[in-house]
Amino acid sequence: MKVVPKAEAVEAAPRLASRSSSRVARADAGTLPLDTILNGDCVAELSRLPARSVDLVFADPPYNLQLQGELKRPDESRVDAVDDEWDQFESFQAYDAFTRAWLLAVRRVLKPTGTLWVIGSYHNIFRVGSMLQDLDFWILNDIVWRKSNPMPNFRGRRFTNAHETLIWAAREPNARGYTFNYEAMKAANEDVQMRSDWLFPICSGGERLKDAEGNKLHPTQKPEALIARILLSASKPGDVVLDPFLGSGTTASVAKKLRRHFVGIERDPAYAEAARARVDATTPLPDAALVPAPSAREAPRVAFASLVERGLVTPGTLLTDARAQVKAMVRADGTLSLETAPGLGTVGSIHRAGAAAQGAGACNGWTYWHIETSEGLKPIDSLRAVVRSEMAMAAE
Amino acid sequence: MKVVPKAEAVEAAPRLASRSSSRVARADAGTLPLDTILNGDCVAELSRLPARSVDLVFADPPYNLQLQGELKRPDESRVDAVDDEWDQFESFQAYDAFTRAWLLAVRRVLKPTGTLWVIGSYHNIFRVGSMLQDLDFWILNDIVWRKSNPMPNFRGRRFTNAHETLIWAAREPNARGYTFNYEAMKAANEDVQMRSDWLFPICSGGERLKDAEGNKLHPTQKPEALIARILLSASKPGDVVLDPFLGSGTTASVAKKLRRHFVGIERDPAYAEAARARVDATTPLPDAALVPAPSAREAPRVAFASLVERGLVTPGTLLTDARAQVKAMVRADGTLSLETAPGLGTVGSIHRAGAAAQGAGACNGWTYWHIETSEGLKPIDSLRAVVRSEMAMAAE
DNA sequence: TTTGGAAATGAATCATGTA
DNA sequence: ATACATGATTCATTTCCAA
Numbered sequence A, B: 001m002k003v004v005p006k007a008e009a010v011e012a013a014p015r016l017a018s019r020s021s022s023r024v025a026r027a028d029a030g031t032l033p034l035d036t037i038l039n040g041d042c043v044a045e046l047s048r049l050p051a052r053s054v055d056l057v058f059a060d061p062p063y064n065l066q067l068q069g070e071l072k073r074p075d076e077s078r079v080d081a082v083d084d085e086w087d088q089f090e091s092f093q094a095y096d097a098f099t100r101a102w103l104l105a106v107r108r109v110l111k112p113t114g115t116l117w118v119i120g121s122y123h124n125i126f127r128v129g130s131m132l133q134d135l136d137f138w139i140l141n142d143i144v145w146r147k148s149n150p151m152p153n154f155r156g157r158r159f160t161n162a163h164e165t166l167i168w169a170a171r172e173p174n175a176r177g178y179t180f181n182y183e184a185m186k187a188a189n190e191d192v193q194m195r196s197d198w199l200f201p202i203c204s205g206g207e208r209l210k211d212a213e214g215n216k217l218h219p220t221q222k223p224e225a226l227i228a229r230i231l232l233s234a235s236k237p238g239d240v241v242l243d244p245f246l247g248s249g250t251t252a253s254v255a256k257k258l259r260r261h262f263v264g265i266e267r268d269p270a271y272a273e274a275a276r277a278r279v280d281a282t283t284p285l286p287d288a289a290l291v292p293a294p295s296a297r298e299a300p301r302v303a304f305a306s307l308v309e310r311g312l313v314t315p316g317t318l319l320t321d322a323r324a325q326v327k328a329m330v331r332a333d334g335t336l337s338l339e340t341a342p343g344l345g346t347v348g349s350i351h352r353a354g355a356a357a358q359g360a361g362a363c364n365g366w367t368y369w370h371i372e373t374s375e376g377l378k379p380i381d382s383l384r385a386v387v388r389s390e391m392a393m394a395a396e
Numbered sequence C: 001t002t003t004g005g006a007a008a009t010g011a012a013t014c015a016t017g018t019a
Numbered sequence D: 001a002t003a004c005a006t007g008a009t010t011c012a013t014t015t016c017c018a019a
Helices: A042-048 A091-109 A123-136 A182-187 A224-234 A250-257 A269-280 A302-308 A352-357 A381-395 B042-048 B092-109 B124-136 B182-187 B222-233 B250-257 B269-280 B304-309 B350-358 B381-395
Strands: A015-017 A031-033 A036-039 A053-059 A108-120 A137-146 A162-171 A196-199 A241-243 A260-266 A318-320 A327-328 A336-338 A370-373 A376-379 B015-017 B029-034 B038-041 B052-059 B110-120 B138-147 B163-170 B196-198 B240-244 B263-267 B318-320 B327-330 B336-338 B370-373 B374-381
Touching: A015 B304, A036 A269, A042 A091, A042 A260, A053 A091, A091 A108, A091 A123, A108 A224, A123 A162, A123 B038, A123 B092, A137 B163, A162 B138, A182 A224, A196 A224, A241 A250, A241 A370, A241 B370, A250 A260, A250 B318, A260 A269, A302 A381, A302 B222, A318 B336, A376 A381, B015 B269, B042 B092, B042 B263, B052 B092, B052 B222, B092 B110, B092 B124, B110 B124, B110 B222, B124 B138, B124 B163, B182 B222, B196 B222, B222 B250, B240 B250, B250 B263, B250 B269, B263 B269, B263 B304, B304 B318, B304 B381, B336 B350, B374 B381
Parallel strands: A015 A031, A036 A260, A053 A108, A053 A241, A137 A196, A241 A260, B015 B029, B038 B263, B052 B110, B052 B240, B138 B196, B240 B263
Antiparallel strands: A108 A162, A137 A162, A318 A327, A318 A370, A327 A336, A370 A376, B110 B163, B138 B163, B318 B327, B318 B370, B327 B336, B370 B374
8 A cells, every 4th residue: 555644643632612603714723713714725724723623524626627618508508617717727637736735634634533525526536536545545435426407418429427426535544433324314215225326406596696697606506405415424413514615605504504513615705705694694403403304215217228128128029009000129229110111110219119100299108019928918118117116126 | 638658650450350159269469359258368468459449448347345354244144245366456556557557458459439438436446537537548428337236234334335437438538439329328218318327236136147056156247238238328230349357258248249249358267268158158139129220410411402403402492490580592502692681692501501690600501491392381401301311212 | 476488507528521 | 630611419497588
């Protein structure tokens, strides 16, 4: 293993300075300014904070998106991309140096039992994960935030980029005593263990902060539900939560709501001020309300292709309509190829193929197409029911 | 950006040696041994293969799991963990050197239009992703394989590790012409874009290869459905698929089934032999089940002028937008002349004229311009469809 | 006030063949 | 290598506006 500087010698327990309301202020040396938003560079501000004083760090660093030209939607409207100055780095080397600096600064302020969460996309998360390992952090999980409403891929050249990745890491290997509220997470997930893939909508609507002109205040505001799950899973009421890239203040606001202390660091004075106002407008939940409510399990969406993938339908099989007059062949990718006129040779989804066979604009392929079984012709919807029950079994 | 060795000079097109059945054999220098399983170290074997000869690489490298001690279930039964010799590395540095070596060897054999898939977990995927970026590969997507039936977390100290991560990358930035079967993926996903999160069960049951004692043959056998989606999305029938860590032969078997050529490399003679037997027992699907779904992007190009030449549109005809408000006259050379403001008098292609009429930067003239028919106003794209079907008839 | 359709929008590494 | 013309391409949600 790569040799890295070990944690500094044990220091005296730091003094904590709790304040009744959040303030934009400088940190006093040796005192942790609780429930405060610090305006400044995160490494500089972190270096002023006492060592081993923070229970949980949530970090949403710049992603180093390397956007080239501009992107337009099919309707010719322009996509408002993240092209801010703070997301520009000269090279991967420069990004790595930046990452190393703030991770080391974070490690110093973390308690030995503290843990770190970092969020990113494929542009930066591999750099962050490697650096965490190089610096001798210990990865506990990688977590996938599945977006229920991601931006589509407008040019049709890739898969829809529908998730971001979080890394949850302990301060060092063999760290003992970190917080994981296993039972709370299980209770919040229909009494089965919480998995490493989480489904949340992106931040929009009333939750999204707007500026005076009605434009989004911050380009990358995260949903409160995502941060809440992190705090509920890996911290306790009264713990200290630190965010070195506070932005619009989501972490601070959620921490206050969930009765955790917070320390936020933000470079941009305008963001810091907006975050302060946001936190001041936040009311902590009643103590009794901190138990998470069970989340509704998502209705499984089953694609016909998954029946093929699972071997329930073999490529080459002929499907027919209910009268066994229209025929279509199942292809390996889960599409159908019409074998009879009208539409002979048409290839498409079960719905498209059904519509083409009828000369209709739309069709529910699940009920239109039938498959020959030992018990006669049956709609393919009966196979979907099999997959759904298997998925339900797997979830229990 | 880090400077990396650029791709070698263009070489003569490699000779391909197709064999009727898979064989464990050595690669001849300069000849790609199609549908063959090579038994040896992947870097050594790759270096014997011709450069720029492979369309798609799927790699499932050692995960470098770093397990400490054995894990028991709540009932005290022992979890059969991956602790094989091939998964042991001295350090992250050693793992990085290994990763760098096989990635460079893979890059050499990839065609300029070829792409690479790598699967991993949080133990190794950050190392792999960083190295890909350092070596100037270009990440197209990261994909999450969500396991419908993951192994639970027995200790209750972390989230259930319920996913693995794949990286899909092009050989270099600005790579042109890589294969992505967008329409097929969309059709396979209920007619909405395929997302970056995929749900599949782990490989178990009859699909899981067993040894003579009935134990699992290979510790990390991947599900065929996962590999099938990769091949169906990013390759075409007849393409060459290479797997440098073939293991139990899933990639080769799925490639044969989907009528792609394969080259497999496996270090362990026992695995190589088992994979050979597995491939020999695999039957390719009928061609008809595999012909790529029609893609508008790959349809033959038809110039508007050719419609005029064929008499489908007469010079002097007035075309309009869908609302019949903007008008343009068809000229004998296949260009349009705008008859209404804005842009009155502008002459240019159907696309230029459409853009000018809308004051837009770009326009698809085929869908913008309409022509009066006995059945009402129709987009000129319907005339192009006529020409294309005539061309298809003539080709048969 | 209600309803239905149009418009807006979100961390995006988003084209290709021919000259 | 660069330049230019062709022409392919979007999902879930919220907000706005007209009827």
